[in-house]
Amino acid sequence: MLLRRILQELESAQGPVDLNDLSRTLGVERSALDGMISYLVDKGRLGETSAAAMVGRCKNKECSESCRGAQSCQLVTKLPRSFHLVSHDD
Amino acid sequence: MAQDFGVVGVAWKVTAVASLVASAHCHSEVGQGPRQTKTPLPDTFTIALAGNPNCGKSTVFNALTGSHQHVGNWPGKTVEKKEGVFKVDGREFGLVDLPGTYSLTAYSPEEVIARDYVVDEQPDAVIVVMDAANLERNLYLTVQVLELGAPAAIALNMSDVAEGRGIRIDQARLSALLGGVPVERTVGTRRQGIDKLVERVLQAPRPSTQRFRVDYGEEIETELVKLEAMTRERLQVADQFDPRWLAIKLLENEEDVVARVTKMEGGTELISAAQDSVGHLESVFGDDVDIIIADQRYSYISALTQQVVVHTKRDRTTISDRIDQVVANRALGIPVFLLMMFVVFRLVQDVSAPFLDWVDMVITGPVSHWSLSLLSAVGSPVWLKSLLVDGVIAGVGGLLAFLPGLMVLYFSMALLEDSGYMARAAFVMDRFMNVLGLHGKSFIPMILGFGCGVPAIYATRTLENERDRILTGLLVPLMSCSARLPVYVVFGLAFFGANAGKLIWTMYALGIVIAVLAGVVFSRTIFPKDKDAAFVLELPPYRLPTFKSLLTYTWDRSKGFVRKAGTIILAVTVLLWFLLNIPWGVKSQRDSLFGQVSATIAPVFEPLGLGDWEPAGALVSGFIAKEIVVSTITQIYVGADEAAVEEASTLGEDLALIVGGFGGAVVDAGKAMISIIPGVNLTTGDEGAEDTALSGALRASFTPLAAVAFVAFVLLYVPCVATLGAIRHEYGSRWAVFAAVYQLALAWGVAFAVYQGGRLMGLG
Numbered sequence: 028m029l030l031r032r033i034l035q036e037l038e039s040a041q042g043p044v045d046l047n048d049l050s051r052t053l054g055v056e057r058s059a060l061d062g063m064i065s066y067l068v069d070k071g072r073l074g075e076t077s078a079a080a081m082v083g084r085c086k087n088k089e090c091s092e093s094c095r096g097a098q099s100c101q102l103v104t105k106l107p108r109s110f111h112l113v114s115h116d117d
Numbered sequence: 118m119a120q121d122f123g124v125v126g127v128a129w130k131v132t133a134v135a136s137l138v139a140s141a142h143c144h145s146e147v148g149q150g151p152r153q154t155k156t157p158l159p160d161t162f163t164i165a166l167a168g169n170p171n172c173g174k175s176t177v178f179n180a181l182t183g184s185h186q187h188v189g190n191w192p193g194k195t196v197e198k199k200e201g202v203f204k205v206d207g208r209e210f211g212l213v214d215l216p217g218t219y220s221l222t223a224y225s226p227e228e229v230i231a232r233d234y235v236v237d238e239q240p241d242a243v244i245v246v247m248d249a250a251n252l253e254r255n256l257y258l259t260v261q262v263l264e265l266g267a268p269a270a271i272a273l274n275m276s277d278v279a280e281g282r283g284i285r286i287d288q289a290r291l292s293a294l295l296g297g298v299p300v301e302r303t304v305g306t307r308r309q310g311i312d313k314l315v316e317r318v319l320q321a322p323r324p325s326t327q328r329f330r331v332d333y334g335e336e337i338e339t340e341l342v343k344l345e346a347m348t349r350e351r352l353q354v355a356d357q358f359d360p361r362w363l364a365i366k367l368l369e370n371e372e373d374v375v376a377r378v379t380k381m382e383g384g385t386e387l388i389s390a391a392q393d394s395v396g397h398l399e400s401v402f403g404d405d406v407d408i409i410i411a412d413q414r415y416s417y418i419s420a421l422t423q424q425v426v427v428h429t430k431r432d433r434t435t436i437s438d439r440i441d442q443v444v445a446n447r448a449l450g451i452p453v454f455l456l457m458m459f460v461v462f463r464l465v466q467d468v469s470a471p472f473l474d475w476v477d478m479v480i481t482g483p484v485s486h487w488s489l490s491l492l493s494a495v496g497s498p499v500w501l502k503s504l505l506v507d508g509v510i511a512g513v514g515g516l517l518a519f520l521p522g523l524m525v526l527y528f529s530m531a532l533l534e535d536s537g538y539m540a541r542a543a544f545v546m547d548r549f550m551n552v553l554g555l556h557g558k559s560f561i562p563m564i565l566g567f568g569c570g571v572p573a574i575y576a577t578r579t580l581e582n583e584r585d586r587i588l589t590g591l592l593v594p595l596m597s598c599s600a601r602l603p604v605y606v607v608f609g610l611a612f613f614g615a616n617a618g619k620l621i622w623t624m625y626a627l628g629i630v631i632a633v634l635a636g637v638v639f640s641r642t643i644f645p646k647d648k649d650a651a652f653v654l655e656l657p658p659y660r661l662p663t664f665k666s667l668l669t670y671t672w673d674r675s676k677g678f679v680r681k682a683g684t685i686i687l688a689v690t691v692l693l694w695f696l697l698n699i700p701w702g703v704k705s706q707r708d709s710l711f712g713q714v715s716a717t718i719a720p721v722f723e724p725l726g727l728g729d730w731e732p733a734g735a736l737v738s739g740f741i742a743k744e745i746v747v748s749t750i751t752q753i754y755v756g757a758d759e760a761a762v763e764e765a766s767t768l769g770e771d772l773a774l775i776v777g778g779f780g781g782a783v784v785d786a787g788k789a790m791i792s793i794i795p796g797v798n799l800t801t802g803d804e805g806a807e808d809t810a811l812s813g814a815l816r817a818s819f820t821p822l823a824a825v826a827f828v829a830f831v832l833l834y835v836p837c838v839a840t841l842g843a844i845r846h847e848y849g850s851r852w853a854v855f856a857a858v859y860q861l862a863l864a865w866g867v868a869f870a871v872y873q874g875g876r877l878m879g880l881g
Contacts, residue, residue: 029419030412031404037651042547043557044653045445047438055419059253062219063415064653069224070408073653076558076579107540108655109558111581 029053030063034072037112064110073110158319159241163211167231167262168246169255170217173274175199176305177246178214181315191216191230205319213240219254221261223373235267236358242318243267249279249286249302253422259295260414263329266359269298270318272311276302283430291425296329330361333413336401340368340394347390351383367391368398369407437658441541445656450545459622460793461529466618467789469522469606471782476518477809478778480510481755483771500698508694511755512748513687515811517679519603519747521786524675526599530568531670535662539564544654553633554640558652559589563632566596567625568674570840574847587848588636588644591856594836595632597625599678600743604831607747611812612821620825624832631833631867635859681742689738689745693752706753725830725865726823726872736830742837754814822880826872834864 032053037044046064050057067073168174178186182201191198199214215234216227223229235243245262247255252273262269273279273286292300299317303310332338344364352363366374368391375391378384398406444453485506492502533539542564547557558580566573573593577586597605605624609617640646696711703709707716707730715734722733731753739746766774788799819827835857836844845853 028409028412029415030408037653040651042551043544044651045544046653046655049653054423056251056253056422058251059257059415059419059422062254062257065219066411070405072408074581076581107543107561107657109579109652111652 029055030067030072033060033063033067034112037073043109068110072113074113075108075110158206158208160208161210162242162319163213163238163240164315164318165213165215165234165238165240165243166246167215167235167243167258168217168274169219169248169251169258172217172246172248172255173305174217174246175214177244177272177274177303177311178212180305180308180311182212194226194230196226196230203315205315210319218258220257221265222369223371229373232265235262235265239267241268243269244272244314244318245269246272246274246303246305249273249276250282250284252279252284252286252426253418256418256422257414260331260418263295263298264331264359264362264365266362270314271295271298271300272303272305272314273300274303274305276310277304277307283428285427285429287425287427291421294421294424298329331414331417333365333410336398337368337406337410337413340398341365344368344387344391344394347387351387352378352381364391365410368395369410370395371407435658437537437656440659441656444538445541445544447545447548450541451549454542454545455626457533458625459618461526462621462625463618463793464529464790465522465525465602466606466609466621467793468525468786469519470610470617471785471789472521473518473606473610473809475778475782476514477811479775480514480518481810483766483775484510484514487771503698504691504694508690508752509687512690512693512752513682515751515755516603516682516686516744516748519606519744520675520678522606523599523602523678524671526602527568527671527674528667531667532662533564535660535666535670537657537659540654540656544656549633550636553588553592553636554644554646555585555589555636556652557654559585559592562589562593563596566593566598568599570594570596570598570836571843574840574843577847584644587852588639590844590848591639591852591859592632592636594840594856594860595628595635595833597628597832598743598840599674600837601831603744603747605828607750607811608815608819608824608828610809611815612819612824620828624828627829627867628832631863635863678744681744685742686745686748689741690748690752693738693749697752721865722830724873725826725868726820727827727830727868729818731818732823732827736827736834739831740835740838742839743831746831750815751811754818755810822872822875825875826868829871830864830868832864833860833867835861 033049036049036052046060047057050060053060055063064073068075166174166178178199178201181203185203186199186201189198189200190196196216201212201214202209203212204210213234215231218225218228218231221228221232221235223232234240243262245255245259247259259269259271271291273288279286286302288300288302292298299314301310301314301317303314305311333341341361341364344367345360348358348360348363363374363378367378367388370391375388379388395406398409402409443449446453488505488510489502492505533542539561543557543561545557546560550557550559553559559577561579562573562576565576570593573596574590577589577593580586580589601624602621605621606617609620613620693711697706697709699710700708706712711734712730715730715737718737719728719730719733722728722736727733727736731750735746735749735753738749792798815824835841841853841857844856
């Protein structure tokens with residue numbers, strides 16, 4: 028049961044988990060793992076904390092003079108995607 | 118040989134064949150030469166193309182329809198709809214390009230459109246275009262299309278890409294495992310395999326007893342059988358929905374399906390039974406049923422993929438993987454990071470030094486006496502000449518000398534950020550950050566802080582909880598931003614010459630060390646640590662940034678620096694000149710308003726070896742922007758030195774001096790950059806060795822130990838006004854005040870320790 032194994036791997040991880048390593052551990056293609064991660068995000072089991080957090084609150088040019096607007100935020104393109112476990116109590 | 122469409126069990130609406138194809142010599146638009154069978158073509162036929170985004174579906178669509186297509190919107194939606202016709206043996210058939218989706222669950226408008234089209238419009242066939250190089254991911258949609266009961270066929274598209282990567286797919290086995298659905302290899306860009314697939318699809322279907330189904334396990338299958346039977350008995354939906362598919366959707370509690378069924382006669386009882394089943398299954402599994410069903414689906418797909426896909430290339434390690442074996446290695450990662458930072462700062466120093474000499478020569482020479490000559494020619498008063506030469510040119514011009522060095526820093530930061538390294542740094546630093554009560558993701562805003570604190574503070578929005586955001590935001594200003602770099606370079610060159618790079622690197626390292634200590638203290642006091650939340654990080658593949666993107670970033674940041682020099686710093690420089698000359702006509706800067714106020718504050722800095730009014734005044738001016746520290750000390754120490762203005766020469770001599778000097782600086786900087794390679798030394802030791810007026814003035818006013826204390830103070834004290842504003846905006850005024858006060862105290866304490874500790878060790 029792959030989705031549950033993903034959540035178990037995160038629960039037992041001692042530090043950050045790399046998606047490439049996780050796909051090798053689970054024996055699935057990396058792109059398939061992306062699909063599972065997206066599903067878990069849609070279901071509220073994982074939270075994604077990168078682009079949405081930045082763009083959602085952005086007022087253009089508040090952080091940099093070279094800002095080209097929220098939709099083409101350079102910080103967003105540089106920040107790696109990350110996902111965190113959402114506990115059932117949240 | 119007629120082939121079925123693989124998935125039956127539904128009384129699917131298929132138009133009967135009206136007549137046979139007349140001749141074996143007909144030329145069809147689809148396929149070359151005579152068709153292999155005499156199976157008659159249907160009168161009408163509509164095919165829907167489904168597939169994941171970026172699977173080449175549109176390429177297939179365009180290959181079949183050519184210019185015979187129409188683009189509009191799906192009714193009531195803003196999603197694009199493409200329809201077209203393709204011809205076979207002179208007959209036209211319809212083709213609909215469904216929106217690219219990863220599944221047919223109702224999470225997005227595209228998914229709802231794709232599913233509703235198949236359910237409501239009932240195309241004669243659905244061709245699922247799959248990216249053969251990413252079969253496992255693409256199978257999720259395929260499985261859902263098959264569960265819908267739609268007559269389907271599969272195009273294993275981008276087969277050339279898959280084969281290039283050593284991916285071999287057993288077509289026959291895949292077809293068998295998916296209930297006999299036709300599978301063809303296609304390359305949409307070359308129209309390979311498409312015609313053959315379409316011909317197979319158009320051949321008359323024959324009802325088959327084969328049925329595709331995913332085994333969801335005993336408990337779920339028991340409930341599905343019950344609900345399927347109820348559906349057949351109570352709802353008249355056999356023509357529209359596959360009963361098993363409907364039962365699955367009811368267990369998954371899909372809102373729009375539930376809404377549809379509720380409106381049907383007998384639907385309410387079915388919904389009630391489904392809810393009972395859901396309740397029972399949730400008590401059995403202890404989890405949501407839709408997640409259990411999806412989990413089974415993914416596991417089925419994974420097992421299927423392992424049966425049909427063979428990787429012929431043994432070593433699937435990518436270049437990124439090999440680099441990460443060193444860079445993201447938990448033992449090597451931190452030393453690699455520190456080494457990279459050292460190389461960057463060494464480069465900054467090596468590039469800065471020749472240009473500092475050149476700018477010093479240009480400013481004290483041609484620019485100053487051109488300005489004086491011009492002002493004299495128009496009869497300007499003496500005070501205006503002093504304002505221009507001693508104020509603006511000394512203050513702003515002296516700061517612009519650091520532009521080449523800063524461009525190296527910006528370029529290096531862009532390279533680190535755009536190459537994909539930043540994600541690795543977060544990964545590598547996680548254990549290190551745990552000591553601070555944070556995790557690796559907090560290191561990313563800190564890396565950004567090496568450029569500028571303002572975007573770094575805003576980047577803390579990506580951290581999950583407020584505690585992490587505020588704690589990270591309080592530590593970000595301890596990462597030495599680019600604005601402090603000119604201070605390090607000036608003092609480094611004045612007191613350490615060729616070893617200035619070591620001072621620069623030491624300051625950056627000191628900032629990191631102090632941040633660690635501050636983080637430890639804060640996380641054990643005002644920010645007690647919550648339980649660790651695990652996180653998954655995507656390490657994107659390394660990529661070589663384009664030169665254009667690097668230059669764009671460097672140019673943007675450099676423009677920002679020049680703009681700042683021409684606005685805020687210019688304004689402060691002019692203000693400072695007035696403050697250094699008020700009361701009007703004052704002979705000594707010490708007796709000016711600025712001098713007197715600075716002298717009043719100076720005793721605070723006495724224990725740090727900085728008890729004179731000049732360093733005190735420079736530090737106060739740095740509250741506005743750290744670069745202003747350099748402008749201030751230049752105005753104070755050099756601006757008043759009239760001997761720094763060299764003797765006049767002709768315009769031609771000046772221009773030759775400027776151009777020749779610039780060329781020499783470029784050559785020297787280039788040699789120094791290349792000499793950073795171990796074993797290579799193109800330098801003669803004289804590059805950047807010329808003593809500038811400022812360097813001489815600083816050595817006359819500071820001891821080396823006091824200089825280090827001064828630089829350490831600049832590293833740590835109050836963030837600039839812009840960064841404080843960002844802190845206030847993100848975390849509130851209380852934290853902005855806290856940041857200012859704690860950093861001021863921290864800076865004083867560290868500078869005190871440096872100076873007094875150095876004296877105790879006999880260094881000063």
